[in-house]
Amino acid sequence: MDRMTAMETFVRVVESGSFSVAARHLRVGQPAVSKTVAQLEDRLGVKLLTRSTRGLTTTEAGQSYYERAKRAIEEADEADLAARGAGTSLSGRLRVCAAVTFASLHIIPRLPKFLAEHPDLELEVVLDDRNIDLIQDGIDVAFRMGTLADSALTARRIARGRRLVVGTPAYLVRVGMPQVPGDLVGHQSIIYLQQGDDAAWTFRQGSAETAVAMKSRLKVTAAEGVRAAVFADLGLAVASEWMFAPELASGRVLAVLTDWELPPVDLSAVFPAGRIATAKARAFVAFLEEALAGKADI
Template identity: 35%
Template sequence: MSRIDDFEAFIAVVEHGSLTAAARRLNRSLQSISRSLATLEESVGVELVHRTTRHSTPSETGAAFFHRIKPAVDEINEAKLEAANRRSEPSGILRLTAPVLFGPDFLVPIVADYMRMYPRVEVDLQLSDAFVDLGAEGLDLAIRIGNLPDSGLRAKRLGALRRVVFGAPSYFRRHGQPTHPFDLAQHNCIVRTVDERPGEWMFQIEGKPRTVKVAGIFRSNLMTPIYAAAIHGLGLGYSPLWQIRQLVDDGRVELTLTEFEPAPVPIHAVWPEGRSSSAKVRAFLDMLGSRLELKNL
C-alpha cells in the first residue's frame, strides 16, 4: 500500500465513523484499513482515532490532522483522475442546471455545439432559479448568477451582468427621463413583489452603493408581465440587462440612469469537488470559458 492509501483510509474512518464502514467505502478489507491506520499513527507518533468495537472517532489531534490533509488528498486524487482522463473522449450523461431565463438563450447554443463536437455525450439540462444541491440532485455543473455562498463547490467566474432601469419611448415622451435615482420618486416604477426587498432598487451614487425606494401603479411577481407592462408604457422597470437585451436592440424599451448602475452581478459555473476531472465536465467548462460572451450584458 502507498502512503496515499493510508491517508485515504484515515479520512474514510473519520468520515464514516468506523473501520468497517471505511472498508466498505474504499472496497478494502477491514484488516487492510486497520493496518493503514496503524501505519499512519506510527508515522506521526500519536493516536489519531479512538476505536471501539462499533464506532471510531478522531482524537483532538486526529481531527486537526484530518482537516489539514483532506484538501491535499482530494487535490492529489483529482490530479490523478485528470491525468487518467486527459486522453479519454467525453461520454455519458452531462447533467446541468441553469437559471430559467438564462439557460435557453445563452447555455443551449453552447450545449448544441458541445454535443456536435462530442457525439457520445447526452445532456440533461434542468432549469431552476434556486441554488439546488448538486450532490443531492446528481448534477455535474450549475450556472449561478449572484454572489456565491460558502458551499465547498469549485467555481469558475464567467463574467458579470449589468442591472439597468428601462422604459418605453412612449413613457419617456409623456413623463420625461429621470436624471438621478432620487427622481424615481416622481415616476411610476414597476415592482417585482417576490424580490427579497420589494420596492428597493440598487444604484451607485457618489461612488457608493445606495438603495432607492420606488413604487408605482403596477406590480407583479414575475418578470415577464413586468417587461410587458414596461413595453406598454405603464412605468419603469429594473432588470438584468441580458433579460431585456432584445427589447433594447428592437427599440421597444430604452435604458436610463446608466451612469448610476450598481456593480455588475457575477456569474459563475460551479461543480462538486472532483467533477472537473471527468472528461465530459472538463470539456464543457473549457467551451463555456471560450464561448460565453458576457462583456456587454
C-alpha cells in the same frame, strides 16, 4: 456480476425512473435490467428501490448508493479521458441547471456548436429559477446569479454583468425619461423578488452616491414575468443586462440613467459540494465562459 456494470445499470434506472427505459438506453432486455438490480440488492443486503403508482423511487439506502455510484462512474470516465488524451471528444451524460430566462437566451441558442463538438455527449438542461439541491437532483453544474447564499458550495465566477434600469420606449414617452436617480420616485417599478423584496437601489457616479427607494405596485417571482411586465409598459425594472440582451440590442427596451452605475451581478458556475468537477462539466463551463466574454458567437 460485474460491479461497474451493476452500478451503471442502477444509475440508469434511477435517472430514467423506469426499468424499460433504462433497458432501451443500455440496449438490453428489461428482464436483464430487473435481474441486475435484484442481484445488486441481494449482494448489498438492502432494498434500493420501491415501486408505487407513481413509478420507481429510491430508498434512503438507494439514494445514498446512487450518489456514490454515479460519482464512481464519473471518476472512471475521467480516468479513461485522461488516458486517451485531452483532445478526445466528451461522451456520456451531462446534467446542467440554469434559470429559465438566462438559459433560454444565453445557453440553449449556443448548444448546437457545443453538441457538434461532442457528438457522443448527452445533455440535459434543467430549467429552474430556484436554487435546487444539486446532489439530490443529480446536477453536474449549475449557473447562478448574484451572491451565493450557501458558502459550502464549490463555485467559480465566470462572468460579471451590469445591472441596468430598463423600460420600453412607449412607457418612457408616457411617463418621461428620468435624468437623475431621484427622478425614479415618479415612476412605477417592477420588482424581481429573486433579487429580494427591497426596492431600494444605490446608484454611483464617480465619487457621488445616492440611494433611491423605487415605488412599486407589482412584484414578480420569475424573470420571464419581469420581462413580460416591462414589455406591457407597466414600468421600469432593475435587471441584469443578460435578462434583456436581445431587446436592448434591438431597441425594444431602453436602458436609462446609463451614466450612473448599479452594483454589478456575478454569474457563477456551481458544482455539487464535495465532488470533483467532471471533465464534461469543466468543458461546458469553459465553453459558456468564452461565449459570454464575446469570443464565441451564437
